[in-house]
Amino acid sequence: MMAPRPRRSHRLAVALACVLAIPLCLTGGPAAAAVTGGTALAALTGGTAPAALSGGPAAVAPAATLTGAFAEAAAVYQVPRDLLVALAYAETHLDGHEGRPSASGGYGVMHLVTNPSAHTLERAAELTGRPVAALRSDTAANIAGGAAVLRAEADALGLSASGREDVARWYTAVARYGGAADPGSARLYADTVYDLLAHGVRAVAGGETVTVAPRAVVPDRGEYANAPDLDAPRLAAAADYPSAHWVAASSSNYRVASRDAATIDRIVIHVMQGSYAGTISWFQNPVAKVSAHYLVRSSDGDITQMVHDKDVAYHATTYNNRAIGIEHEGFVSDASWFTDAMYRSSAALTRYLADKYGIPKDRTHIVGHVEVPGSDHTDPGPNWNWTTYMRLVTGETGGNPYTPEQVCGAGFGVIDSAALGTAGTVFLLYDAGSGRNCVATIKSTSLGTATATSAYLEVQGSARVTDSGSFAYYAGPVRAAAADKCVKWGGTAGSSAYNSPFEHCG
Known part of the structure; x- marks a missing residue:
C-alpha cells in the first residue's frame, strides 16, 4: 500500500497496502449536477424515478441477508440484480471491510467514494435520503446507495424502462460509475464487470453464499466502443517488462529521473486496497499524488506498467528513490484476492527485475510496504504468503514435487x-x-x-x-x-x- 491515502479483468473472471488501493477514483457523471437539490431529482430521472430517488427516509428496509439486500435494492432502483452483484464483486469481493475506507476513500461493498475528485458517497446519500454514516458502514444501505447511483447514471444517459431490462445496455452507466480518468480505464472497468456476468460469480461473504449464474452478454459499449482496450495484446515498446501493458500514470504522481542498477536496490510489494481497473484510473488522476511502477491483477496475473523503472514512483516514502514498487489487486484483509496466477506472475516480474538490476533475491531486498522504514502501512499483510512467493522468485522448490x-x-x-x-x-x-x-x-x-x-x-x-x-x-x-x-x-x-x-x- 502506498500513501497518501486519498484491481482486472482477465476476461475470465472472478475476482479484480500499498498506497494505492484504489478501488476507483469515482468522479461522478453528467447527472451529478442534477443531484444538488430536491427539485433537480425529477429532472435527473426524467420524471420516472422510483420514490427512493426523491429524497426522504430510506426506501429500502434493512435486509436480513446480503442476497436480500441486493434483491431489494435492485427492485427499488430498477437495476439488474446480477449486474449489481457483479459490480460489487469486481470492487470488493462483497467485503465491506467493517466500514473502513479504501485507499481512494471508497466505502462498503459498492465502494462509494469520497475524495477530492469524487463524491459518490455523498451523491448516494442525496439520492437515497440515507445518512452518510449509514452508507459507510451498513451493508444494505451501501448496496442501496450503489444501486441509486448506478440508476442515476442510466437516467442521465436516457435509458428507458424497456432499455433497463436489457443488461447489455447498462455498459456505459457501469463505466461511468467507475469514475475512470480516461476512456480506456473506463472500458477496462466495465469490461471487468461484464466478464463476471459472462463467467458467473460465487462468493462467500459473512457465511452467506451469493451467486450469479453465467450468462452470455454482448455489451453495448456505446461511447466506449472505440476506447482503447487495455486488455488487448499490444506492442510493449514503452514498457520495461516485455509482457506488461503500458499505461502512463499522471505526471503529477511520479518524478522523472535517470535511475539505473547503481541506484535501484529494493523491490517493494504492495496491496492496492482496491481493484486493478480502479487503481489504474487512480494513478492517472493528478490529485492522487501516488503511483507504483507495476500493477498485477488477481484473476490472471495480468501486468500493467505505469511508471518507467528509471523514474521515481511515489509509493514507499523513504524507499522511493531506491525502489521499484509492485501493486497487487485486492485488500490486505481478504486472502481470496491472492491467487496462484497472481503469485506466479508477480514473482516472474520480481525475478526479472532482480536479474536486470542486480538485486539479491532475498527478504532484505524484496520487502513488503510494512517493512519500509517510517511506513505506517500494513501491506501486504498476514494473508500474503511470503514462503510461496519467495520460492517462486528464486525458483527454489525445496525438492518437494507437491504444493x-x-x-x-x-x-x-x-x-x-x-x-x-x-x-x-x-x-x-x-x-x-x-x-x-x-x-x-x-x-x-x-x-x-x-x-x-x-x-x-x-x-x-x-x-x-x-x-x-x-x-x-x-x-x-x-x-x-x-x-x-x-x-x-x-x-x-x-x-x-x-x-x-x-x-x-x-
Whole structure:
C-alpha cells in the first residue's frame, strides 16, 4: 500500500497496502449536477424515478441477508440484480471491510467514494435520503446507495424502462460509475464487470453464499466502443517488462529521473486496497499524488506498467528513490484476492527485475510496504504468503514435487503458513467458494522417505481432526467447513511442531 491515502479483468473472471488501493477514483457523471437539490431529482430521472430517488427516509428496509439486500435494492432502483452483484464483486469481493475506507476513500461493498475528485458517497446519500454514516458502514444501505447511483447514471444517459431490462445496455452507466480518468480505464472497468456476468460469480461473504449464474452478454459499449482496450495484446515498446501493458500514470504522481542498477536496490510489494481497473484510473488522476511502477491483477496475473523503472514512483516514502514498487489487486484483509496466477506472475516480474538490476533475491531486498522504514502501512499483510512467493522468485522448490494447493485441491489458496525448522512447512488454506479450510504439512527434508509427519485442523466448537503417520512427502489434507468460525491448525515434521491459537475467525 502506498500513501497518501486519498484491481482486472482477465476476461475470465472472478475476482479484480500499498498506497494505492484504489478501488476507483469515482468522479461522478453528467447527472451529478442534477443531484444538488430536491427539485433537480425529477429532472435527473426524467420524471420516472422510483420514490427512493426523491429524497426522504430510506426506501429500502434493512435486509436480513446480503442476497436480500441486493434483491431489494435492485427492485427499488430498477437495476439488474446480477449486474449489481457483479459490480460489487469486481470492487470488493462483497467485503465491506467493517466500514473502513479504501485507499481512494471508497466505502462498503459498492465502494462509494469520497475524495477530492469524487463524491459518490455523498451523491448516494442525496439520492437515497440515507445518512452518510449509514452508507459507510451498513451493508444494505451501501448496496442501496450503489444501486441509486448506478440508476442515476442510466437516467442521465436516457435509458428507458424497456432499455433497463436489457443488461447489455447498462455498459456505459457501469463505466461511468467507475469514475475512470480516461476512456480506456473506463472500458477496462466495465469490461471487468461484464466478464463476471459472462463467467458467473460465487462468493462467500459473512457465511452467506451469493451467486450469479453465467450468462452470455454482448455489451453495448456505446461511447466506449472505440476506447482503447487495455486488455488487448499490444506492442510493449514503452514498457520495461516485455509482457506488461503500458499505461502512463499522471505526471503529477511520479518524478522523472535517470535511475539505473547503481541506484535501484529494493523491490517493494504492495496491496492496492482496491481493484486493478480502479487503481489504474487512480494513478492517472493528478490529485492522487501516488503511483507504483507495476500493477498485477488477481484473476490472471495480468501486468500493467505505469511508471518507467528509471523514474521515481511515489509509493514507499523513504524507499522511493531506491525502489521499484509492485501493486497487487485486492485488500490486505481478504486472502481470496491472492491467487496462484497472481503469485506466479508477480514473482516472474520480481525475478526479472532482480536479474536486470542486480538485486539479491532475498527478504532484505524484496520487502513488503510494512517493512519500509517510517511506513505506517500494513501491506501486504498476514494473508500474503511470503514462503510461496519467495520460492517462486528464486525458483527454489525445496525438492518437494507437491504444493499445498495440490494437496488440498482445486479452489484452495494459502492464507497462512509456519516453518517447521528446516524439516518442512505447515500451511493453512481456504476455499472461498465452499467456506472450507484445509491444512497440509509439506516436507523439505527426507523427501521420498517415510518419516513422522502430521497436520491437524480444529474448528472452534468441533473436534480436532489430525492426519498423522510416516509420510514420504506430506501430511494431509485435513479439511473442514469453517466459514465464520475460528480455527486452530498446525502440524509436525521430524522434531519440529507448530500449534496456532484460535485465529482466522470469520
